[in-house]
Amino acid sequence: MGQQQLLLIMLGVIVVGVAIAVGVLLFQANAVEQKRNEVLNELTLLASEAQLYFKRPTTYGGGGKSFIGWEIPRQYQSTEAGTFSANVVSSSEVIITGTGNEVVTGNDSVRVQLNVTPKSYQATILK
DSSP states (O other), X not given: OOHHHHHHHHHHHHHHHHHHHXXXXXXXXHHHHHHHHXXXXXXXXXXXXXXXXXXXXXXGTSOXXXXXXXXXXXXXXXXXXXXXXXXXXXXXXXXXXXXXEXXXXXXXXXXXXXXXXXXOEEEEEOO
């Protein structure tokens, strides 16, 4: 074989190696985004539950215009998406934190926090 053919083979190997590396990075980024979306979906469901508790009268097992006493239902504390915890900050605000159960980058899991008020909620991505 001539030098030109060896050079083309080496160039082909390098191009394939770079393409594989880029593919792995894209797959990893997509996996992180997917897991974050799963946790965020669960948090949105929990925010709805908390707001429902806030609006429900105390005679029907609600908070009567207060988040105090609201807890995450047992079946939602740990799901396929991750684990969830709630911190009732005041009668009009609760913070729900979700941690993904799969390690997606190194040794870190996805973490998302949701601040819930009676009429809205806002997500903050922690990791």
